[in-house]
Amino acid sequence: MQIATWNVNSIKARTDAALAWLKEAGPDVVCLQEIKCEDSAFPSALFEDLGYNVVTHGQKTYNGVALLSKLRLEDVRMGLPGDSDDTQARYIEAVVHGAEGAFRIGNIYLPNGNPPDSEKYLYKLRWMDRLKAHAHRLLTHEEPLVLAGDYNVIPAPRDAKVPENWTSDALFLPQTRARFREILNLGLTDALRQSLGDVPGIYTFWDYQAGAWQKNNGIRIDHLLLSPQAADRLTAVRVDKHVRGWERPPDHVPVIANFK
DNA sequence: ATGACATATGAGATATGA
Numbered sequence: 001m002q003i004a005t006w007n008v009n010s011i012k013a014r015t016d017a018a019l020a021w022l023k024e025a026g027p028d029v030v031c032l033q034e035i036k037c038e039d040s041a042f043p044s045a046l047f048e049d050l051g052y053n054v055v056t057h058g059q060k061t062y063n064g065v066a067l068l069s070k071l072r073l074e075d076v077r078m079g080l081p082g083d084s085d086d087t088q089a090r091y092i093e094a095v096v097h098g099a100e101g102a103f104r105i106g107n108i109y110l111p112n113g114n115p116p117d118s119e120k121y122l123y124k125l126r127w128m129d130r131l132k133a134h135a136h137r138l139l140t141h142e143e144p145l146v147l148a149g150d151y152n153v154i155p156a157p158r159d160a161k162v163p164e165n166w167t168s169d170a171l172f173l174p175q176t177r178a179r180f181r182e183i184l185n186l187g188l189t190d191a192l193r194q195s196l197g198d199v200p201g202i203y204t205f206w207d208y209q210a211g212a213w214q215k216n217n218g219i220r221i222d223h224l225l226l227s228p229q230a231a232d233r234l235t236a237v238r239v240d241k242h243v244r245g246w247e248r249p250p251d252h253v254p255v256i257a258n259f260k
Numbered sequence: 261a262t263g264a265c266a267t268a269t270g271a272g273a274t275a276t277g278a
Contacts, residue, residue, distance in 0.1 A: 208265035
């Protein structure tokens with residue numbers, strides 16, 4: 001079972017790239033973030049032609065998440081619980097049944113939160129509190145659970161090429177990292193760190209500006225967090241960095257986890 | 261340095277991203 005996450009920064013602008021990567025990598029499930037379109041505008045048929053079932057939770061212009069799966073998507077839920085006034089489309093969840101059992105998969109597009117002195121940062125922190133509460137509930141099921149997506153969190157200095165550049169940024173502020181740790185400390189495992197250890201230099205995002213890609217000035221902000229039952233089955237994690245070198249790429253690249 | 265770059269909206273300039 002291969003489960004991937006990828007922030008595509010507009011599915012309309014990235015349809016060809018997404019199709020090319022799916023043909024190349026062939027994951028069973030993909031969590032897409034920032035589709036930036038309403039549900040009716042998502043090019044589902046093109047992905048269905050590749051054998052994927054598609055569910056979306058989109059909105060006009062901003063945000064939006066989609067789940068693509070070769071397996072049937074069951075118990076689909078849209079939106080992160082905890083705030084009925086939240087209109088931003090940032091969470092979709094479903095269950096898939098693989099040959100070796102079921103996985104519940106939550107697809108996350110966590111708010112950016114910049115600038116830190118704004119309401120946007122308070123929204124980010126509240127959203128993380130809601131995610132913590134939801135993860136806590138899901139963990140009581142004691143089943144394989146993968147919470148994958150663009151967390152907009154740099155967990156540690158080793159997750160940035162130049163950590164000093166991020167000290168006052170909403171992605172790396174102590175409060176942000178503390179909330180991320182609180183979520184991990186519920187009993188979740190960072191899949192990439194379990195698989196690859198604490199090696200530095202692994203990034204999933206390179207800014208379009210100032211030649212960040214050419215200088216490998218990246219950050220690791222796309223994560224797959226695993227319940228104990230999912231972590232037990234993890235066999236490998238990789239980052240498909242080469243995608244960032246494609247023509248007109250998104251600024252994020254796919255992260256893929258393999259499970260036995 | 262609020263800029264570089266990129267996308268959506270909508271038709272010029274602004275909001276958002278990280």
